[in-house]
Amino acid sequence: MSLLITGGTGYIGSHTVVELQALADDQDIVIVDDLSNSSTKVLDRIKKITGKTVTFIKADICDYDAMNAVFEQHDIDAVIHFAGHKAVGESSEKPLSYYYNNVSGTVILLRVMAEHKVKNLVFSSSATVYGDNVSPLNEKMTTSATNPYGQTKLMIEHILFDLAKSDSDWSIACLRYFNPIGAHNSGLIGENPNGIPNNLLPYVAQVAVGRLAQLQVFGDDYDTVDGTGVRDYIHVVDLAQGHVKALQNLNKISGCKAINLGTGNGTSVLEIVNTFKEISGQDIPYKIVPRRAGDLAAVYANADLANELLGWQATRNLHTMISDTWRWQSENPQGF
Secondary structure: OOOEOOOOOOHHHHHHHHHHHHOOOOOOOEEOOOOOOOOHHHHHHHHHHHHHOEEEOOOOOHHHHHHHHHHHHOOEEEEEEEEOOOOOOHHHHHHHHHHHHHHHHHHHHHHHHHHHOOOOEEEEEEEEEOOOOOOOOOOOOOOOOOOHHHHHHHHHHHHHHHHHHHOOOOEEEEEEEEEEOOOOOOOOOOOOOOOOOOOHHHHHHHHOOOOOOOEEEEOOOOOOOOOOEEOEEHHHHHHHHHHHHHHOHHHHHHHEEEEEEOOOOOEEEHHHHHHHHHHHOOOOEEEEEOOOOOOEEEEEEHHHHHHHHHHOOOOOOHHHHHHHHHHHHHOOOOOO
């Protein structure tokens, strides 16, 4: 039996593969990725960490024939679905690309899964589906989205809940996670965005190694500890382990279940910057610029359900998250 990981050479996907390969059951892993925001060099790094190889197939989840061939050639028994475009700003500029790739691609994947009677799924969702709810955010809150990226995640969630209602054989963990940062402590894999990073930590890290000149801080007049935005930052390895726990506990899930993966704590932009300076010993020049439309003052999780249902909680603190980020970036200043 095999486990399919879509988007498995990406940031979160690659760390999840490493955690899966650490399991004693040694399940075969098949990665499908179109490499639009990743590199096959990740596969070599994973092998260095784990001593194990994976099956890699370059394919687009929007390609029905290619996805069908994966299921025909491999005895897939469960899927972890990461593949998708993920930049909030870009989604507003290219909404059709996001709706096609994220939503249509997921529908095609689900069709192929259903045709091959594979009905165990862990889906990579996002806290963006909570819209402007007040933190701490919990799974019982109403959902909404303020940008096309968030809308795609919300649409996919609706599809998954409808699918599970229509067929009780489906077991789906819909993981809503917050702000992944950090890297594997080996320094071999980490976040490696194409072009200018869209997320805070890779941007800070690239300023620290001189790839970028200055960080922009969007607003310093929020009602927070220092006026800058507060977010729930979670170590990518904790997040990866959350996916493993979800996979292992799918038998406890009848239908589709939304589950937060976060620390339950918020950290401000300037707290991140100052901690990064302390750990790296590098200056992080920054400039305060106007707020971005739609940004909230504070976004952080209530992660009680993950603990109760999956036996999971985040264990790595901010110092570890930033130390691991700096190790990855300083040892790989140009990425892979």
